[in-house]
Amino acid sequence: MKKLPLLGNISAAEFLRDYWHKKPLLIRQAIPGFTPLLTLEQLSAMARQNHVESRLVTQVDGEFDMQLGPLEQLPGRDNGPWTMLVQGVNLEDARADALLRQFRFVSDTRLDDLMISFATDGGGVGPHFDSYDVFLLQAHGQRRWRISAQKDLAIIEGLPLKILSNFVAEDEFVLEPGDMLYLPPQYAHDGVAIGDCMTYSIGFRSPTYQELGEAFLQFMADSIDLPGRYADADLTPAKNPAEIPKAMLASLTAELNKVRFTEEDITIFMGEHLSEPKHNVFFTGPAKPLTMGRFLMMASKRGVKLSLKSLMLYRGEHVFINGESFAVGKQDKAVLDVLANQRALDGAALVDASDDVNDALYTWYQDGWLELI
Ligand code: SIN
Ligand code: CO
Numbered sequence: 285m286k287k288l289p290l291l292g293n294i295s296a297a298e299f300l301r302d303y304w305h306k307k308p309l310l311i312r313q314a315i316p317g318f319t320p321l322l323t324l325e326q327l328s329a330m331a332r333q334n335h336v337e338s339r340l341v342t343q344v345d346g347e348f349d350m351q352l353g354p355l356e357q358l359p360g361r362d363n364g365p366w367t368m369l370v371q372g373v374n375l376e377d378a379r380a381d382a383l384l385r386q387f388r389f390v391s392d393t394r395l396d397d398l399m400i401s402f403a404t405d406g407g408g409v410g411p412h413f414d415s416y417d418v419f420l421l422q423a424h425g426q427r428r429w430r431i432s433a434q435k436d437l438a439i440i441e442g443l444p445l446k447i448l449s450n451f452v453a454e455d456e457f458v459l460e461p462g463d464m465l466y467l468p469p470q471y472a473h474d475g476v477a478i479g480d481c482m483t484y485s486i487g488f489r490s491p492t493y494q495e496l497g498e499a500f501l502q503f504m505a506d507s508i509d510l511p512g513r514y515a516d517a518d519l520t521p522a523k524n525p526a527e528i529p530k531a532m533l534a535s536l537t538a539e540l541n542k543v544r545f546t547e548e549d550i551t552i553f554m555g556e557h558l559s560e561p562k563h564n565v566f567f568t569g570p571a572k573p574l575t576m577g578r579f580l581m582m583a584s585k586r587g588v589k590l591s592l593k594s595l596m597l598y599r600g601e602h603v604f605i606n607g608e609s610f611a612v613g614k615q616d617k618a619v620l621d622v623l624a625n626q627r628a629l630d631g632a633a634l635v636d637a638s639d640d641v642n643d644a645l646y647t648w649y650q651d652g653w654l655e656l657i
Contacts, residue, residue, distance in 0.1 A: 555604030
């Protein structure tokens with residue numbers, strides 16, 4: 285099993301077995317010599333954009349406050365510590381995407397985004413817990429993390445952000461650039477900047493069963509097929525006209541019980557649901573798209589890659605991209621599976637591609653889901 289410096293020289297399998305979703309792991313120099321991918325100016329320019337999710341957390345006289353982006357202006361340096369948090373940096377920046385993809389020993393169905401925070405001395409978002417697994421990679425300056433396995437996860441009422449009422453640290457570490465702390469969900473933590481500090485959070489997603497159930501029933505509404513209409517040739521006179529007749533109830537119960545969820549229904553639902561881009565993600569195709577012939581010629585020379593924003597998954601004969609699903613034949617599937625796993629295809633892989641694959645690639649290119657390399 286390959287030992288990964290990223291995980292403190294244990295293998296992904298060992299990490300997943302011993303730590304993932306179970307207990308914290310501090311990894312000194314997970315990425316030796318790591319330097320920030322973006323400057324503070326580049327990060328704040330992102331936070332000014334409408335389609336980027338950002339937050340500003342300020343602390344005045346020890347009181348936390350939070351403002352949602354877009355963030356037109358950042359506070360000065362003498363009004364108390366503050367933190368700017370920018371979500372989904374991987375959707376905007378290829379190097380941030382490449383960093384996130386180092387964590388692909390966990391499936392794309394679980395990997396979420398790269399969030400970058402910038403904090404001034406003493407800044408942080410207060411003691412809290414998250415509902416998701418997270419790797420906290422120190423990118424610039426130092427941060428003191430205090431953490432606790434405490435079961436008391438009560439939060440202070442009435443604040444704009446979730447702060448634990450009774451945080452009691454059990455452990456503390458000062459992280460230097462390149463150091464990384466893994467925390468499982470529901471693990472209490474508080475990170476405070478020592479001087480200017482940037483922290484990169486590699487975050488994961490896990491839908492609630494309620495959210496999945498609601499979305500699944502909506503999905504099924506579009507795909508169930510119940511032919512026929514209620515009929516009652518054997519009707520008898522109503523004694524109590526307002527009462528629902530027993531026979532009608534029995535007949536409808538029998539019909540509705542015919543709705544069955546197959547594993548294939550669930551596969552298609554999962555693929556469409558988990559490959560659906562977030563509400564703030566928009567694709568822009570090329571301003572002057574090439575003709576299909578030219579596109580295919582260039583693609584077979586240079587290859588193609590998925591856009592940073594595209595989500596592509598597959599299972600069995602089903603391929604999913606950005607919320608859409610396709611059932612494909614064996615040969616096409618072999619090509620599309622490579623595109624999904626490598627997020628790119630080299631030119632050679634496209635030489636024998638079928639017309640269906642070529643049509644799909646060209647449409648995705650026009651929609652901005654895929655680019656020429
Ligand atoms: C931060 O980067 O300031 C907050 C990250 C976290 O605690 O989850
Ligand atoms: Co947190």
